[in-house]
Amino acid sequence: MxxxxxxxxxxxxxxxxxxxxxxxxxxxxxxxxxxxxxxxxxxxxxxxxxxxxxxxxxxxxxxxxxxxxxxxxxxxxxxxxxxxxxxxxxxxxxxxxxxxxxxxxxxxxxxxxxxxxxxxxxxxxxxxxxxxxxxxxxxxxxxxxxxxxxxxxxxxxxxxxxxxxxxxxxxxxxxxxxxxxxxxxxxxxxxxxxxxxxxxxxxxxxxxxxxxxxxxxxxxxxxxxxxxxxxxxxxxxxxxxxxxxxxxxxxxxxxxxxxxxxxxxxxxxxxxxxxGPAGSSGGGPASAPGASLDPDAAGVGRLYWAILGRDADQGGQTAFTSAVKHGASPSDVAATMLNSQEFHQQHGSMASSAFVDLLYQGALGRSADGSGLHFWQGLLDSGVSRASVAVGIAQSADAQQHLASQIHTAWTLL
Known part of the structure; x- marks a missing residue:
């Protein structure tokens, strides 16, 4: 993307x-x-x-x-x-x-x-x-x-x-x-x-x-x-x-x-x-020229790490990537993950600050800094959905770089 x-x-x-x-x-x-x-x-x-x-x-x-x-x-x-x-x-x-x-x-x-x-x-x-x-x-x-x-x-x-x-x-x-x-x-x-x-x-x-x-x-x-x-x-x-x-x-x-x-x-x-959140034309840098990753597949992979804190299973990876290619937005994928039984069993109800910190830990490998926490929590408080914030953090340039080694080249779905 x-x-x-x-x-x-x-x-x-x-x-x-x-x-x-x-x-x-x-x-x-x-x-x-x-x-x-x-x-x-x-x-x-x-x-x-x-x-x-x-x-x-x-x-x-x-x-x-x-x-x-x-x-x-x-x-x-x-x-x-x-x-x-x-x-x-x-x-x-x-x-x-x-x-x-x-x-x-x-x-x-x-x-x-x-x-x-x-x-x-x-x-x-x-x-x-x-x-x-x-x-x-x-x-x-x-x-x-x-x-x-x-x-x-x-x-x-x-x-x-x-x-x-x-x-x-x-x-x-x-x-x-x-x-x-x-x-x-x-x-x-x-x-x-x-x-x-x-x-x-x-x-x-x-x-x-x-x-x-x-x-x-x-x-x-x-x-x-x-x-x-x-x-x-x-x-x-x-x-x-x-x-x-x-x-x-x-x-x-x-x-x-x-x-x-x-x-x-x-x-x-x-x-x-x-x-915007419903579109598929934003939300993170494109793969470098010559890279073997499909950008939609890589985007799904980063959402797995940001929201669920783990590598994608093959079934979920394939299903979500196919959905994006057939018109689903990254925010739709994020919303499905956030509503999953797995997410609720792990985290239950979370305050906005804890949610932002969770995304930072999963996508960036670190706790949210003060300025970042203020920015993202401000968006949530103004009505921006948690799914949109998850996409914004997971598809950032920093997340793409941090998660590069975890995103499998086997996810190329052409």
Whole structure:
């Protein structure tokens, strides 16, 4: 399953509000370091690192290659390594989980609106990208680097500014649905994102040629008639095993994509259906390229550990995985486990705090920390179901990493 991320701006309370509206927590939150000048860049790092502490979401960091007025040639020569290293240290130390830390480097470089636009500076962009990656890797091997292309509006062939396979972990892309230039037919509009210049199909073809994973770093809709578009997007994300997809859950930057405050309710309902507890398009990262595990089977396996504290028996594993493949949601599976005789005999009636701690022990191998307990118990107190919370914890990046050795490759059900 594809990890769900959101960009909500600079207020952590908006992330909680979005999770409450959606009925499940997000796996990641997207954030941007400041590119005004190097002083602003440096000061934004500790502030941003502290902002998301205890949110329960791993941060996807958008890190500028240069600030306004600086050049890619300077960056390629190592002039800004001190700023890069300061950021790398702070971001590594601030990570709440032990999973990968995604860094989106010099995003939308193939347009002409960013200070790091590669047009006419392709070699310098490549050199700067490599320099930043090497600096970050000198701090931690947990960093994973996203090379991020904008769909449409490209002023260069993005491939001419590819840093090389040794420096890229994920091929990302950004796209938006805006009726100013897109078809009012959501299905047709999405197909234009697939087949257009440097679109979603180009992304898949390029990534496959370089044996890289894919992700959507930004996407959003600005229409209340986007049901078909959202359905097609969810299907595309799942069918192509993307590592994460990040929704623009804000009205910032002249794009009104926010759902949780009641804007565009019909499209919001479609988003909930696709990515909320009843959907099957969120709730944990996809398996790495080339992995032998079926993602639905692995998700069921993690729920066994989180809720029942044990490996799945073959009969239950097969039955639950088949149910998911025929339309059941992960929350349906979790609810069945929670209502089972086995669970009630072991645990009986549990307080919310004890329930969260049980899930932490089963999925993460540790007790719930204070911030995590506060976050998940807050969701339960606001009406989010225990099944949804179980899915959120069991399918998190941290749980996937912790349970990797317990999830059997024999569970591949193709």
């Amino acid at each position: 594809v990890a769900l991320s959101a960009y909500v701006g600079n207020d952590a309370s908006d992330l909680a509000a979005f999770s409450h509206w959606l009925g499940r927590p997000v796996d990641h939150v997207l954030f941007y370091l400041n590119d005004w000048n190097w002083a602003a860049f440096d000061s934004s790092v500790p502030w941003a690192a502290d902002l998301w502490k205890g949110s329960g979401a791993d941060v996807i960091w958008s890190v500028p290659l240069v600030v306004q007025g600086a050049s890619l040639e300077q960056a390629a020569a190592g002039a800004f390594d001190g700023h890069y290293k300061l950021a790398a240290n702070a971001l590594a130390q601030s990570a709440d989980s032990s999973g990968p830390i995604y860094v989106r480097v010099g995003w939308e470089f193939n347009g002409d609106w960013m200070p790091w636009s590669a047009k006419g500076h392709e070699d310098a962009f490549i050199g700067a990208f490599r320099d930043l990656v090497q600096t970050f890797r000198g701090v931690s091997d947990r960093f994973k680097f996203v090379w991020d292309v904008n769909i449409g509006g490209s002023v260069i062939d993005p491939a001419t500014a590819y840093p090389g396979d040794a420096y890229v972990d994920v091929v990302g892309t950004d796209f938006y649905y805006n009726l100013q230039w897109d078809s009012p037919d959501g299905h047709a509009a999405f197909q234009s994102k697939v087949n257009g210049p440097y679109g979603l199909q180009w992304q898949q073809d390029f990534a496959a040629a370089h044996h890289k994973a894919t992700a959507v770093s930004e996407w959003g809709v600005q229409s209340d008639n986007a049901e078909g578009y959202i359905q097609d997007a969810a299907r595309w994300f799942n069918d192509h095993g993307m590592v994460f997809q990040n929704y623009w859950e804000t009205n910032a930057a002249n794009f009104n994509g926010q759902f949780h405050a009641g804007q565009n309710p019909h499209s919001g309902a479609a988003f909930k259906a696709a990515f």
